[in-house]
Amino acid sequence: MNISDAAKLSGLPAKTIRYYESIDLFGAPRRAANGYRRYENTDIQTLCFLRQARQFGFNIGQCRLLLGLYKNPQRRSTEVHQLVSDKLKEVDAHIRELGETRDLLARLVGACANDEDAECAIIDTLAGQQEQSQVVEESKP
Amino acid sequence: MNISDAAKLSGLPAKTIRYYESIDLFGAPRRAANGYRRYENTDIQTLCFLRQARQFGFNIGQCRLLLGLYKNPQRRSTEVHQLVSDKLKEVDAHIRELGETRDLLARLVGACANDEDAECAIIDTLAGQQEQSQVVEESKP
């Protein structure tokens, strides 16, 4: 099948499939006489694997590792487990971080008068110079 | 003061300050005779504002808007409120999305035997072809 069929079946844009080929994430398929890429059903499996892994937040390097395990019949499931639980920790950390940002934003929203006045607690907070402990002298007055 | 002082005081890398100048987010400061950028204390306020806004997840475009409001004494706090509560909604949506990913990952981790065997529920799940409803015929068999 041609690349657009592979795209439909895998759920990845054709452009992305070519991109994965260009970075050697997905092996180059054989070509038809006219130069068109020809994909097999097994290629679709692999492309789906990549789409899913990306959807789960694995970056390209991690996808490469996962794909190596996927293709390796001698893999041990504990290796896969390790990769995925590391990613889980990563996502958890990200969620916590975002949660803190969320709370700070909520506090800002709550503090703002939300009226026609120029005075604004949000602006005041954003302009706060947390990093500045003292005023520095001009290098050359 | 020179750019490295401004960097220390604002908490932004000097490189980032130059970058903000290059994209017209932060106005170019006057130059000393030797060509060095000279920053005033009021510049530090603005740079801190930008650092904080970026930390809160506002992108450069949104920072531009916020900065406009910051610098405009005729602003109405409701405009600021709008921007920030929009961002809050954005962050909430992002957190929900990540939460779903987290749950799916946790399910994967739970399903994996985590042993020396090659059989792995994670690999099986990732290879699942959700998008594929039927096998497509070869375009040219």
Added chain:
DNA sequence: CTAAGCCTTACAGCAACTGTAAGGTCAAGA
């Protein structure tokens, strides 16, 4: 014959920086 709809490559662009190279400036110490 032509028009649409595929396919190909190559290059540019996105966000928001960060790294590197190549060179100018400045203050302190031997």
Added chain:
DNA sequence: TCTTGACCTTACAGTTGCTGTAAGGCTTAG
């Protein structure tokens, strides 16, 4: 005075994971 090191400058490339665009070739239906 020379030199060393820490600044500063610009310009360009690289990062991540694609996506858009251009320019052209192939294929198929009418």
